[in-house]
Amino acid sequence: MTAERVPLSRARVLGAAVAIADRDGIAALTMRRLAQDLGVEAMSLYHHVANKEALLDGVIEVVMAEIAEAVGEPVVEDWQAAMRARVLTARQVFLRHPWAARVLETRTSISPGVIAYYDGVLAIFRAGGFSYDLAHRALHALGSRALGFSQELFDLSDPAADAEAEAMVQELAEHFPHLAAMVAEIAHDDPDSALGWCDHQAEFEFGLDLILSGLERLRAEG
Amino acid sequence: MTAERVPLSRARVLGAAVAIADRDGIAALTMRRLAQDLGVEAMSLYHHVANKEALLDGVIEVVMAEIAEAVGEPVVEDWQAAMRARVLTARQVFLRHPWAARVLETRTSISPGVIAYYDGVLAIFRAGGFSYDLAHRALHALGSRALGFSQELFDLSDPAADAEAEAMVQELAEHFPHLAAMVAEIAHDDPDSALGWCDHQAEFEFGLDLILSGLERLRAEG
DNA sequence: CCATCAGGCTTACGTCGTAAGGCTAATCTT
């Protein structure tokens, strides 16, 4: 009695793709590896996704669906609290799929899931009394932060960089005095924060609240 | 009299790489193509860059050097105006190299050029009276915006998407009422802005000023 | 004057996405 052959389907393909990226990183997501995980040959995947780009599009849709489920319907009172909650909820999903932000940024066509998410954001702004014009600018001001992530261009708390950073501190201090002083002071203030010398979640929320309160001021001024 | 054979050098390699990315996009930048443009075989490049990742690191250093030259020394009075100028100057460089932001985001190691740039940003904050702690949070709040770019997750003014967007307006209105209404109103207000229905430069500056003025408020409060 | 070696070149490998087309079993048509 052999295991019943579950037929392939778009949903199974996308699900397996997400699983690979979660477990082994986005670089491990190749057509051959994906096929292998599904007990199938690579070319069989093309009956369910047009090509690799379409696969990545689909994977993003899976993530966006996860977000949509998590955030639910937009709340229509206290826009600032509603936005904050929506964004931080979406962020949880991106923290579960660390590769997803980068993939999302490489999509060339507009994803329905992302559009739907932003429509919900707009609903909150409008219910909070924003003009379309201000809401529009608010969307741009938030950028990817509206979805719960922001690009970190360099991560001083990256453990991989620690050793080399340690050795670099001397010349760092010479060439980059302000940065060196800041790192020294902040590291001293917070010697063993749970998330390293700088807590990304706290920093993210700081930036988010800074923008939200700025927007509230503009809204109130009319 | 044959054309004098200019010997290869790291600088020539990186320069040619930037030229290819500028002209034909970052996807066209392959080792073979780069070698071809330099009148050389692909493997010869490896005498001047360790591998392709190192090539991309180097290319970013070229861009950051361009920025360093453009922004000059940090100005130490009127921090807000100084930051604004520094960021918008850096932005000009990224607008000349549209591929550079994406490449920068994929660097795994911290680039000295980027560090130097941020050190200048910190100098401005400090001269403006920021504590290290607030300056640190300010850096995170700005994120890549400090360098002059922000991730646009979908670009409604993308000409490539225009046709499909046009056809999509009907169902857009059904499923995404707020977004549809916003697009309709804003497009109507500004029927032929030079840069399409939404001017990225204006949106960028809006977001930047929103953050900068929020930071100024926090700084003034102490 | 000869040894070293920097800086080119040639060849070749393994991995990737995917084009072309074959086989089989389920489904649909008449």
Added chain:
DNA sequence: AAGATTAGCCTTACGACGTAAGCCTGATGG
């Protein structure tokens, strides 16, 4: 019921990519 269609798998093969290994040549330096 029987024949035609097709969905959904597989096999084979191609061209592009990054790059390992090693050859060749002309300048340099003891």
